[in-house]
Amino acid sequence: MPEQTTVDAIVVGAGPAGSAAATVLARHGYSVILLERGSFPGSKNMYGGVVYPRILDQLHPEWWLEAPIQRWVTRRSTMVLTDTQAVTVDFRSTDWGAPPYNGATAYRPDWDHWLAGKAEADGALLVCSTTATGLLRDGSGRVVGVTTDRPDGDLHARVVIACDGVNSFLAKEAGLYGEVDAANYTLGVKETIALPKDVIDERFAVRGRDGVDIEILGGTSGVNGGGFIYTNLDTLSVGVVLKLPKLGAQKLRPEQIIANLKAHPAIAPLVEGGEIKEYSAHVIPEAGLSMMPTMTADGMLVAGDAAAMCLAAGIWLEGVNFAMASGMYAGEAAAEALEAGDTSAGGLAGYERRLNDTFVLRDHRKLHRAPALVLSDRVQHRYPAMIANTVERMFRVDNPSPKPGLRRILNEERKRAGVRIRDLAKDTLDGLRTFG
Amino acid sequence: MRIAVCWKWVSLDRDHDVDERWAGVSAADEAALEIALLLRDAFDDCDVEVICLGPKDADDVLRSALAVGATSARRIDASAELDGHTVSAALADHLHGADLVVCGDYSIDRGTGSVPVFLAAELGAAQALGLIDVDLASAATMPLRVVRRLDGGRRELLDVSLPAVLSVEGSVARLRRAPLAASLASRSIAIAAVPGPHGRPAEAEVHPYRPRARTLPAPTGGPLTRVREILDIGGDDGHAETVTLDPPAAAGRILDQLREWGY
Numbered sequence: 194m195p196e197q198t199t200v201d202a203i204v205v206g207a208g209p210a211g212s213a214a215a216t217v218l219a220r221h222g223y224s225v226i227l228l229e230r231g232s233f234p235g236s237k238n239m240y241g242g243v244v245y246p247r248i249l250d251q252l253h254p255e256w257w258l259e260a261p262i263q264r265w266v267t268r269r270s271t272m273v274l275t276d277t278q279a280v281t282v283d284f285r286s287t288d289w290g291a292p293p294y295n296g297a298t299a300y301r302p303d304w305d306h307w308l309a310g311k312a313e314a315d316g317a318l319l320v321c322s323t324t325a326t327g328l329l330r331d332g333s334g335r336v337v338g339v340t341t342d343r344p345d346g347d348l349h350a351r352v353v354i355a356c357d358g359v360n361s362f363l364a365k366e367a368g369l370y371g372e373v374d375a376a377n378y379t380l381g382v383k384e385t386i387a388l389p390k391d392v393i394d395e396r397f398a399v400r401g402r403d404g405v406d407i408e409i410l411g412g413t414s415g416v417n418g419g420g421f422i423y424t425n426l427d428t429l430s431v432g433v434v435l436k437l438p439k440l441g442a443q444k445l446r447p448e449q450i451i452a453n454l455k456a457h458p459a460i461a462p463l464v465e466g467g468e469i470k471e472y473s474a475h476v477i478p479e480a481g482l483s484m485m486p487t488m489t490a491d492g493m494l495v496a497g498d499a500a501a502m503c504l505a506a507g508i509w510l511e512g513v514n515f516a517m518a519s520g521m522y523a524g525e526a527a528a529e530a531l532e533a534g535d536t537s538a539g540g541l542a543g544y545e546r547r548l549n550d551t552f553v554l555r556d557h558r559k560l561h562r563a564p565a566l567v568l569s570d571r572v573q574h575r576y577p578a579m580i581a582n583t584v585e586r587m588f589r590v591d592n593p594s595p596k597p598g599l600r601r602i603l604n605e606e607r608k609r610a611g612v613r614i615r616d617l618a619k620d621t622l623d624g625l626r627t628f629g
Numbered sequence: 630m631r632i633a634v635c636w637k638w639v640s641l642d643r644d645h646d647v648d649e650r651w652a653g654v655s656a657a658d659e660a661a662l663e664i665a666l667l668l669r670d671a672f673d674d675c676d677v678e679v680i681c682l683g684p685k686d687a688d689d690v691l692r693s694a695l696a697v698g699a700t701s702a703r704r705i706d707a708s709a710e711l712d713g714h715t716v717s718a719a720l721a722d723h724l725h726g727a728d729l730v731v732c733g734d735y736s737i738d739r740g741t742g743s744v745p746v747f748l749a750a751e752l753g754a755a756q757a758l759g760l761i762d763v764d765l766a767s768a769a770t771m772p773l774r775v776v777r778r779l780d781g782g783r784r785e786l787l788d789v790s791l792p793a794v795l796s797v798e799g800s801v802a803r804l805r806r807a808p809l810a811a812s813l814a815s816r817s818i819a820i821a822a823v824p825g826p827h828g829r830p831a832e833a834e835v836h837p838y839r840p841r842a843r844t845l846p847a848p849t850g851g852p853l854t855r856v857r858e859i860l861d862i863g864g865d866d867g868h869a870e871t872v873t874l875d876p877p878a879a880a881g882r883i884l885d886q887l888r889e890w891g892y
Contacts, residue, residue, distance in 0.1 A: 198810055233650045306650060320812065345808040 199349040200224040202527055203339055204317075204356060205325040205363060207234035209513045210497025210520030211356035212308035212317075213252060217524025219316035223531055226348060227309065227317045228341065230324040235305030238358075239475040241381060242423035242430035243406050244304060244513040245296045252521055253311060257294050261303035263425035264404025265289060266296040268397070271508065272459065274411035274420075278581035279459035290403050298404050298423045298430070304513070325357060328366050328493070335537070336367065336492035352527045352536045354494045356520055359476050361486075361499030369486040369495055375437045377480035379418060379505070379568075382447040383432030384455075386467035390427045396463050397424050408510060411577040412457055414450045416443050417568045421510075422463065431455060431464060434477060434505070436568050447474065477512075479505045479568070482561040488548065489541045496523040504556060506563035508628070515553055522547035562627045571616060579603075579610035630675040632665045633727040634658075634699070635720055635744070637736040638687035643710075647686040654681075654690050656799030657733030663802035664763050664795075665731045666698055671768035676700040680723055682707045682716055688820040696807035696815040707825035713740070717747030719825045724752060727792065729773075734759050734796040742796065749794040757789045758796045 200223075204215045207229035215227040231237035243266060249256040268285040289295040313319050329338035329347060338349035355363040359378075364370055388396075397405045409420035418435040433450050440447065455464050478484060478501035485501045488494065496502070497516035504511045526544035530536045548554045566572060583606045587599065607617060640652035662679060669675040679694040679702045681687050691702035705719055724730055730752070732745045742758070749756035757775045761784075764774035772788040775795065779785050789795070807815070848855050874882055 198813065236650075302650070318813070318816075320809075322806075323809065323812075341809060343806050343809040343812070345810055348809065 197347070197349055199338075200226050200318075201350060201531055202226075202352045202354065203228060203325075203348055203350040204354045204520075205339060206230075206356035206358060206497070206499070207309040207312075207319060207321075208238055208305055208356055208358065208497060208516060209308055210499070210502075210516040210523070211354070212305065212312045213517045213520030214354045214356060214496060214524035214527070215309075215312040215317035216252060216315050217521055218528055218531075219312060221524075221528040221532075222316075223528060225312075225317040226350070227312055227319045228323050228325050228339070228348075229309070229319065229321045232322050233302070233306055234309035234319070234321070235300075235302035238301040238305055239381070239383065239473045240301060240512060241383060241421050241432060241434075241510070242298050242300075242425070243296050243510075244299050245511055246514065246517070247293075247295075248514050248518045248521065250293065252517070255292075257292055259307070260297070260299070261307050262297035262299045262402075264298050264399070264402050265294050266298065266406045266423075267403040268399060268405045269296075270405065270407045272407055272409045272412075273577045273580050274409055274457060274459060275578050275581045277458065278585060279457070280581050280584050281459075290401075296406065298406075298425050300425070308517075325363060328353070328363060334491065336490060339363070351531060352492055352494070352541070354496060354520075354523050354527060355499050356495075356497045356516075356523075357499050359478050359498040359501075359503075361495065363493075364486050364495045364499050367490045367493055367495075369488075369490060369493075371486075374484070375441075377478065377484040377501075378437050379434045379477045379479040380437055380440060380447060380474060381432060381434045381477050382451060382474040383430055383472070384451055384469050385425075385471040385473075386429045386431055386464055387427060387470045388429060388464075388467045392466070393424050393427065393429065399424065402426075408508070409454070410507075410572070412454045412460070413573075414443070414445055414453045415574070416440050416445060416450060417570065417573045419567075420454050422460070428470060429464060429467060431460075434479075436479075437476075448472065477505065478503050479564055481505065481564050482554070482557045485557075488545050489538045491537045494523045494527060494541055494544050496520045502553065502557075504560065505567070506560040506627075507567040509556075509560070509563075515556075518551065518553050519548065522551070522553070560627060562623060566620070566623050566627055569620075571612065571620060575610045575612050576620075579606050579612060582606045582609065630672040630729075631727045632668060632672075632675060632677045632729045632731065633724050634662045634665045634677060634679045634694075635724075635730060635732045635748070636661075636679060636681040636687075636690065636694075637716075637733070637740065637744070638681050638683035638690055639736050639738045640686065641738060647684075649686075649689065652686065653737060655733050655735055655737045657735050657797060659733070659804035660797050660799050660801045661731040661733045661795075662694055662697070662699065663804045664797055665729075666805070667765050667802065668729070668731075668763075668768050671765060678703065678727075680705065680720060682711070682719060682825055684708065685822070688822075691820045692815040692818055693807065693812070695818055696811045697805050698811075702820055704820050704822045705825035706822045708827045711826060711828070713743035714747050715826050717744045717751055720744070720748055721751035723823070724748070727752070729791055730754070730794045732794065732796045734798055745794050745796040752792060752794065755789050755791075755793040756795075757787050757793065760795055760797045761801060763795070763797065763801060 202225045204211045204227045215225045218225045267290040270283045273280040324342045325339040327340040331337045404424040407422040412420045416435045417439045420433045423430040496519040502515035529543045530540040586602045636654045636658045640647045642651045665677045679699045682705045760775045761778045762776035767774035772790045777785040
């Protein structure tokens with residue numbers, strides 16, 4: 194009979210959350226196994242392409258000196274599209290192109306690999322190509338380890354941190370999730386398109402390592418969601434995020450929706466001549482606070498996408514930073530519980546306290562109405578036309594007719610878009626309460 | 630009984646420090662080890678040794694070989710870019726006395742597959758290369774029955790007597806997964822290393838003649854016509870000819886035809 198393998202902590206999933214948790218535990222001197230199902234960290238992971246690593250100031254000071262970033266985001270645009278129009282709000286700051294930076298584009302196989310390497314350097318034991326297939330429990334139902342897909346693959350630990358992604362089988366097996374509702378999820382699909390660096394620099398008006406983040410409302414072929422374009426050094430990330438029930442109802446293939454986006458007159462000049470190097474897709478936990486699971490069980494914590502930490506709030510689209518922070522706080526709470534000798538749900542309560550006291554749940558709580566508002570039918574299908582037509586008439590010169598007043602244009606375009614005053618007022622109020 | 634498995638460790642990113650994401654051994658090399666482990670069960674008192682030429686970065690893959698059950702692992706300390714003849718000579722120094730040597734038929738940088746050929750010559754052993762199947766049951770009775778892929782979807786059955794060098798395709802077998810405890814324990818194993826050759830392969834390279842690609846018009850006619858065109862049969866001006874001859878006469882006829890066509 195094989196000898197039982199027992200460690201202080203098992204972290205399942207070497208993504209941003211898992212590596213942060215493993216780093217913290219290893220630094221506290223605990224034995225940690227970091228399990229990864231891919232052949233290396235990041236090999237299975239996918240996201241749009243922008244990371245906001247400010248939280249790493251606490252974990253890896255001056256992270257920017259070594260982090261594998263593609264470009265620093267110094268220009269951020271929000272674009273509203275109709276079939277023939279585009280309205281863009283464009284912001285750029287040179288401050289974001291210098292330490293301590295703000296956001297950056299990065300490839301996940303590089304980013305996750307680097308973060309996991311930091312955890313290893315601190316003493317965590319990274320075990321790749323190994324999938325956690327279930328939970329081990331003792332007679333009282335307390336989680337005491339995981340089963341894996343390897344022969345003799347049971348691993349025992351005093352605490353398990355599940356960072357196993359959006360479809361966390363471990364969190365579900367532990368009973369931490371309620372019933373799964375497809376309406377809480379979106380599908381993110383992305384093409385990575387190669388273009389020479391100088392062509393990207395020219396088209397996006399950036400130089401050196403400066404990069405651009407364009408978020409798009411509209412342009413998703415009638416499916417509720419949004420689009421994005423991010424600049425990497427010599428590739429573009431072009432993709433869409435699509436609400437699952439709407440995507441199913443439209444019966445459109447996601448790759449066709451990206452093709453339609455790329456054919457839009459405002460987008461086509463940016464991507465033309467590029468070569469598609471990769472197509473990828475991933476489910477996103479989009480509903481924020483309303484879909485989050487119970488965060489702790491006896492012997493177990495949940496962090497990152499496994500805990501639905503993704504923030505999809507229209508103008509704020511963040512996930513990796515929430516994953517790293519929640520992983521870090523999970524690691525701290527687990528270390529605290531191990532030191533106290535109590536890894537029951539009560540002993541691990543420090544995790545939820547940390548989440549509540551920091552941006553992780555404060556931002557989610559503050560913006561809890563945002564996902565529903567941003568993905569609502571009016572915001573998705575009526576307001577883009579209303580905004581674009583209003584701007585078009587503002588800038589159109591109709592001589593010899595005199596210029597109409599802005600209020601009149603707005604009112605006429607509101608009616609033309611089929612938006613009732615009371616709905617506009619309600620959405621404006623919701624927007625102010627959400628983002629104000 | 631001694632079975633040796635020869636691996637080629639490669640780092641695909643030669644411009645930077647070794648990154649384990651882009652380095653390792655091929656699926657064919659892994660299949661070679663699995664075949665060796667399966668054959669071990671058929672022989673009494675059999676050891677499986679994995680030998681790899683490469684720098685110290687190759688130690689991790691050798692540890693993984695030990696984790697799945699190889700008896701021993703050895704690294705011949707050598708630079709990564711060596712020609713097949715140099716590699717096989719270095720390997721042969723450590724393989725004399727091996728009853729069976731199993732190699733993958735390609736590395737992750739898609740080398741020439743010439744090492745097993747040179748190795749068989751160095752060892753004076755039989756060779757069966759590019760195998761797509763090894764009949765494990767035949768190991769009990771010997772000779773070993775193996776299957777080679779030939780052009781046109783054909784297969785060649787070979788009975789191989791020992792000593793022999795085999796090279797296998799990646800599809801022959803999938804390497805078993807290491808037990809978790811063995812995988813963890815193997816991380817602290819020191820891999821024995823012996824001195825090997827260093828340097829770069831000679832610059833002069835001779836490539837076989839390859840005709841230039843030609844642009845052909847789109848095919849016309851129905852499927853049957855198209856098949857006939859491709860097979861060059863049934864037409865008035867076709868080159869196909871069916872002859873029935875005994876093997877020596879057939880070989881002579883083929884050679885005559887090839888000479889006529891200018892080969």
